[in-house]
Amino acid sequence: MNFPLKNTSLFSGRWLLVCLILIVAGSLRIPVERDMELEFKEQGFRDWSPGLSSRDQLTQAAFVGALGGFRSLVASVYHLKAHNSFVKKNWGEVERYRTVTASLQPKFWSYWDLAVWDMAWNAFGYYRGEAEDYGDDFKGWQIENIVMPTYLQKGIAFAKRGLEWLPDDYRLLKVIADIYDQKMGNAGKAAEWYLKASRIPDAPSHVYRAYAHQLTLCEGREEEAYRVNEDLYRNSGDITLTLLRDLERLEDGIARRAASDMPFDRLMSAAQAESAGYLEMASLAMHLLEVKKDLPAATDVYEKVTGHPRAPSFYRRKLAFLMVEDPKKAVRGYQMLKELALSDPATLRREDITRIGQLESRLGIPEAKRIKP
Amino acid sequence: MFSPLRIWAIARNTFTQLVRMKVFYFMLIFSALIIGANLLFLSFTFEQELKILKDVSFGAMSLFSSIFAIVGTALLIPKDIEDRTLYTILTKPVPRIEYLLGKLLGILLLIAVSILLMSLLFFTVLYIRQHGILAERIASFPRQVSEAQIESFREDIFSRGLQPELLLGIVAVFLKAAVAAAVALFVSTFASSTLFTIIVSLVVYFIGHAQSLALDYYFSMGEMHSAAQRFFAGLIGVVFPNFQLFNVTDGLTSGEVISTSLMARLLGLTAFYLTIYSMVSWLVFAKKEL
Amino acid sequence: MANSSTPAVQIEGLTKVFRLPFKKEQVVAVDNLSLKVGAGEVYGLIGPNGSGKSTTMKVLLGLISPSAGKASIFGLDSGDTASRGSVGFLPENPYFYKYLTGSETLAFYGKLCGLSRRKIRVRSEELLEMVDLTGARDRRLGGYSKGMLQRIGLAQALVGDPRLVVLDEPTAGVDPAGSRKIRDLVLELKHRGISVILSSHLLEQVQEVCDEVGIIFRGKLVREGKLDELIAIEDQSEIVLQNATPQLLERIAALVGEEEGAQLLRCGNPRTTLERLFLQEINKGSRQGGEDA
Numbered sequence: 001m002n003f004p005l006k007n008t009s010l011f012s013g014r015w016l017l018v019c020l021i022l023i024v025a026g027s028l029r030i031p032v033e034r035d036m037e038l039e040f041k042e043q044g045f046r047d048w049s050p051g052l053s054s055r056d057q058l059t060q061a062a063f064v065g066a067l068g069g070f071r072s073l074v075a076s077v078y079h080l081k082a083h084n085s086f087v088k089k090n091w092g093e094v095e096r097y098r099t100v101t102a103s104l105q106p107k108f109w110s111y112w113d114l115a116v117w118d119m120a121w122n123a124f125g126y127y128r129g130e131a132e133d134y135g136d137d138f139k140g141w142q143i144e145n146i147v148m149p150t151y152l153q154k155g156i157a158f159a160k161r162g163l164e165w166l167p168d169d170y171r172l173l174k175v176i177a178d179i180y181d182q183k184m185g186n187a188g189k190a191a192e193w194y195l196k197a198s199r200i201p202d203a204p205s206h207v208y209r210a211y212a213h214q215l216t217l218c219e220g221r222e223e224e225a226y227r228v229n230e231d232l233y234r235n236s237g238d239i240t241l242t243l244l245r246d247l248e249r250l251e252d253g254i255a256r257r258a259a260s261d262m263p264f265d266r267l268m269s270a271a272q273a274e275s276a277g278y279l280e281m282a283s284l285a286m287h288l289l290e291v292k293k294d295l296p297a298a299t300d301v302y303e304k305v306t307g308h309p310r311a312p313s314f315y316r317r318k319l320a321f322l323m324v325e326d327p328k329k330a331v332r333g334y335q336m337l338k339e340l341a342l343s344d345p346a347t348l349r350r351e352d353i354t355r356i357g358q359l360e361s362r363l364g365i366p367e368a369k370r371i372k373p
Numbered sequence: 374m375f376s377p378l379r380i381w382a383i384a385r386n387t388f389t390q391l392v393r394m395k396v397f398y399f400m401l402i403f404s405a406l407i408i409g410a411n412l413l414f415l416s417f418t419f420e421q422e423l424k425i426l427k428d429v430s431f432g433a434m435s436l437f438s439s440i441f442a443i444v445g446t447a448l449l450i451p452k453d454i455e456d457r458t459l460y461t462i463l464t465k466p467v468p469r470i471e472y473l474l475g476k477l478l479g480i481l482l483l484i485a486v487s488i489l490l491m492s493l494l495f496f497t498v499l500y501i502r503q504h505g506i507l508a509e510r511i512a513s514f515p516r517q518v519s520e521a522q523i524e525s526f527r528e529d530i531f532s533r534g535l536q537p538e539l540l541l542g543i544v545a546v547f548l549k550a551a552v553a554a555a556v557a558l559f560v561s562t563f564a565s566s567t568l569f570t571i572i573v574s575l576v577v578y579f580i581g582h583a584q585s586l587a588l589d590y591y592f593s594m595g596e597m598h599s600a601a602q603r604f605f606a607g608l609i610g611v612v613f614p615n616f617q618l619f620n621v622t623d624g625l626t627s628g629e630v631i632s633t634s635l636m637a638r639l640l641g642l643t644a645f646y647l648t649i650y651s652m653v654s655w656l657v658f659a660k661k662e663l
Numbered sequence: 664m665a666n667s668s669t670p671a672v673q674i675e676g677l678t679k680v681f682r683l684p685f686k687k688e689q690v691v692a693v694d695n696l697s698l699k700v701g702a703g704e705v706y707g708l709i710g711p712n713g714s715g716k717s718t719t720m721k722v723l724l725g726l727i728s729p730s731a732g733k734a735s736i737f738g739l740d741s742g743d744t745a746s747r748g749s750v751g752f753l754p755e756n757p758y759f760y761k762y763l764t765g766s767e768t769l770a771f772y773g774k775l776c777g778l779s780r781r782k783i784r785v786r787s788e789e790l791l792e793m794v795d796l797t798g799a800r801d802r803r804l805g806g807y808s809k810g811m812l813q814r815i816g817l818a819q820a821l822v823g824d825p826r827l828v829v830l831d832e833p834t835a836g837v838d839p840a841g842s843r844k845i846r847d848l849v850l851e852l853k854h855r856g857i858s859v860i861l862s863s864h865l866l867e868q869v870q871e872v873c874d875e876v877g878i879i880f881r882g883k884l885v886r887e888g889k890l891d892e893l894i895a896i897e898d899q900s901e902i903v904l905q906n907a908t909p910q911l912l913e914r915i916a917a918l919v920g921e922e923e924g925a926q927l928l929r930c931g932n933p934r935t936t937l938e939r940l941f942l943q944e945i946n947k948g949s950r951q952g953g954e955d956a
Contacts, residue, residue, distance in 0.1 A: 014660060021652060025645070026610070030611065043629050107628075379774065379775055466747045466775075
């Protein structure tokens with residue numbers, strides 16, 4: 001095979017041909033590669049781009065590694081570094097490393113979750129301990145009022161960033177609500193985020209319940225709270241203790257407000273109307289009990305309430321306790337409590353159990369025959 | 374005149390030559406250590422543990438196969454020249470193209486075998502861990518576990534462990550190393566020393582990862598880029614291979630799926646790169662003064 | 664001896680200029696060199712180091728391309744891969760693949776020549792026998808001595824049944840015994856009708872095997888011709904006698920004196936060569952229980 005070109009100096013025809021081939025081949029493959037790149041991006045393979053911010057966070061080697069296709073490896077390394085920093089309680093480093101890990105693998109829920117947990121639970125808890133140690137010192141105040149809330153905000157910030165990548169992960173939404181509820185006592189925000197979380201299709205039912213519960217803690221949203229909780233009570237098929245207690249509290253609140261705001265005759269007519277629900281009767285009973293202080297009348301009305309098919313079971317407990325106040329009905333009242341203890345123990349709250357104990361002592365019921373909740 | 378048998382003879386010889394080199398064994402052992410070390414890593418949840426296991430193993434395999442592809446290829450031709458064995462080969466009726474192809478095939482075989490070995494180790498570790506995790510999960514369950522629950526645990530855990538999709542990742546690791554080897558072969562045909570070849574090939578390797586960024590720059594409609602800058606960016610995009618395309622393992626371990634068509638295109642692209650680089654290697658080598 | 668009309672080697676006007684990269688200087692390695700090796704001849708290319716011997720051979724073998732002129736082997740241009748079907752080459756100081764055994768090495772090169780497995784086996788046996796390495800066939804080349812490496816090198820050059828063998832400094836660095844073996848092998852080749860072109864700067868050895876010799880100096884072929892013609896001192900004659908009595912010698916001297924113009928230059932014991940003495944001693948020693956060199 002004889003080539004016409006005999007020279008091999010750098011600028012000879014041979015080298016020109018080589019460059020030409022490389023350029024032509026390059027131009028041919030570019031469109032194919034661009035298409036593939038786009039497809040990869042769509043499929044979620046290009047979650048990270050080497051922007052300037054990442055260059056700041058990563059060491060030189062890590063940046064090169066991330067660029068070189070070892071993104072996950074680098075993320076794993078930083079995950080381990082974060083763990084080490086956690087052990088050393090170096091929260092600044094923990095935050096930095098968690099940021100890197102999550103940004104290199106943004107579609108992996110666990111890394112975001114860990115970041116939130118390290119900030120809002122671990123760091124927060126650590127500083128709370130510190131604050132206690134400092135006591136009333138200025139430093140203590142500083143930690144409690146500046147540092148601790150900052151870490152809560154950092155936790156929330158991580159979760160929100162995670163949501164940009166994983167908008168349909170209910171866990172990130174829920175964890176924000178958890179922070180508002182457990183750490184900040186902000187029932188309104190907690191309710192808002194629990195609701196968002198519950199809207200995700202695969203969110204478990206307890207998320208919605210958490211929303212319902214938080215509503216009951218919010219000032220000025222009683223109507224909404226009642227609507228949601230009542231609906232849960234009627235339709236969810238699973239009545240938790242929390243739900244029962246919340247519902248009772250809400251209904252008591254409604255009845256009490258009606259009892260104090262509305263005049264007696266309006267209450268009467270409402271309770272006696274054809275379409276009267278048990279709440280109208282309960283309001284009347286509440287009024288009779290607390291305003292008019294008419295025990296027997298209240299007892300009668302409560303009896304009618306318990307007769308209503310939709311009345312929740314705690315009304316029977318209320319009725320029972322009213323009955324034991326009346327010496328004529330005391331025994332029957334006690335029987336009722338006994339039945340409730342057996343058939344529906346959820347209706348008896350802790351204070352009720354204490355009262356029953358006191359009642360039994362008063363009535364002289366022997367130990368063997370007492371209610372054992 | 375073209376003889377696949379001759380190419381195979383050279384390939385096998387190259388394979389044997391490289392297998393004996395200490396550097397090969399060091400790399401293999403080192404990567405094995407890294408993959409095996411996964412058994413020691415602490416993690417909180419099994420999702421993290423399995424993901425990190427996969428990430429670290431893929432990372433180790435990719436790193437070592439790419440480095441070995443470059444270093445191993447870089448010394449092939451210089452060594453033959455230094456030992457003068459090249460003369461004994463090329464003075465037989467062996468066309469220079471067959472020599473090049475034989476060398477390339479030899480190192481590709483070696484890379485394939487080492488990746489295979491590393492994958493076996495990787496899968497073994499993964500298998501051990503996922504079963505271990507399952508056992509731990511069952512043991513730590515507070516109540517007696519039903520068959521259905523075991524089944525759901527197993528599905529949950531194993532879906533993040535040993536899955537057939539991982540094979541695609543392994544293929545991608547090989548393809549990337551193959552292209553790196555082809556580049557190194559080309560550079561070695563005109564390079565003056567092994568070290569020079571290694572350095573240049575590594576530089577090409579790294580630029581190849583950022584090549585797509587250069588192209589983004591070129592294609593972007595921004596007014597800020599001057600014609601010269603855009604031309605330069607375009608040149609980089611055209612001349613350097615796009616290594617970034619082969620980085621599918623990051624997505625794979627996050628649970629993404631590669632479509633068959635993408636995989637097929639990746640294979641085709643690799644074949645294209647190998648062909649082009651073999652061609653230009655031949656153009657340079659054919660008239661190289663020996 | 665084969666006597667075809669196509670010469671084994673034909674080099675015409677070969678010039679090779681090396682241009683140093685990034686410099687203006689040029690090195691003329693070979694300057695308008697022409698030579699011909701007939702079929703079945705042994706040609707010796709002699710010259711000092713750096714005179715262009717290796718370069719010429721490399722051009723002949725297609726490893727380098729000429730700046731001007733042509734080179735061909737049995738009529739086929741050196742640039743053509745086909746031309747190498749009839750050539751075997753033994754480079755200077757070769758290392759082969761150290762981890763291969765003798766027979767594996769031959770098998771490898773045999774495959775490169777396109778021989779079938781059976782043919783390779785047959786040929787390897789033959790060649791190993793010919794170069795006297797049958798005993799070392801399963802030993803790795805890493806354990807071969809210099810002489811053994813040269814011999815396996817020669818075997819490798821012959822594996823494709825070439826009609827031309829090119830040897831670059833075949834006896835450089837080899838001890839006299841090994842050297843002798845190699846020279847014997849070259850003569851064996853000649854007997855089989857294989858053409859040989861070899862380069863050397865060990866003149867004594869060239870003298871023993873070559874038919875024709877070319878002296879190359881600074882890239883030019885300064886002298887060429889049949890060996891006998893070149894080194895025969897034309898106007899002198901040599902007579903070697905055994906068991907001649909002093910009286911006989913006197914009578915011969917007297918005869919010479921009677922002839923016009925003739926002159927008795929030297930009379931005495933001819934010298935053997937140091938090499939022959941050396942070999943004698945070694946052979947004596949090895950007969951008393953020595954080892955294979």
